[in-house]
Amino acid sequence: MNNPIRKWLQKNIEFKTFKEFLDKNNLSLEGKVVLDAGCGSGYSTKLIQEFSPAELIGFDIMPSQIEKAKQAYPELNFFVGSVLETHLDSDKFDAVFVFGILHHIPQWKDAITELYRVLKSGGVLLVEDLNKDASHFFATYFKLDHPPEAYFTWDEFTNHLEETGFDILEQKRIISKGVGSFLCLKN
Template identity: 70%
Template structure:
């Protein structure tokens, strides 16, 4: 799988990196601090890591004992390995990671689920590879925002992957996550979530 040329450029430019660091990652850190959750020295997965910028933010911030970035796009993983050779990256599918159950203390997911028609299965797989008591931090777009980008910018946002916030939160809870915190960033169409795997 590869993104179209425009979306690939949008995901690999200084503006996107600035937003990821100063808005999305900042929101995640605020969630963690609010709930007195520390990730220093933990095992962390960056699911849908792209070219590795978010994974390096995680590395610099938490000094994890284990850190893995996975992405379905070989071209992105190739970039990640060149940009951040000190971090472990693999081509991987969030629908079936082939990783052991209960492996990670935390999982970061920066805006990939709206690309996945079977996003509910992705949520289930994230839950599977997370340790009991671990946290999953998710940032994503709802159906209105996905539809806007698909219609006006011709981005690869399949209608089968659209979800309302009610559908999304219902799926998280049905999978076994407890939503500890959520907020909307920029507009109602972009949301961040802190989820706990309670068992």
């Protein structure tokens, strides 16, 4: 997540969409406990800080990215960890943000289950990701690491969110029908 184009998209499209979702549903993250899952170099975590949470934690599986995050944003809290097993307390977070990492994870369903576990009842999951068609396109034409075993359709994705126990409050296809954003509430 060190690409200037990716940062621009994240700030001006993805984050803006999440902000609109929260505003439309009268949800404030001020004074809340918030997690940024798969934060990369910390840019997304810095954006989330705009919501004035009481506690904000970011993690990524890549130690080199967490090192960059700690150097760039020493005031924020980062750790190396996996979205499949965060080792965080259950029912801890009021909100979890996920900016485009699930299409890299063959066990993406397990990741959603883990994020559900760490959210408080009534907490929100804000997730942006690529579906099967977009993942295939970027893997084929841009040689990006999008493993085919991690591909999902929007029907598969939304069905799993609901089966896990999330209510989908908002969803929007952004950039193309292959990129989607979701606001989900933990029952």
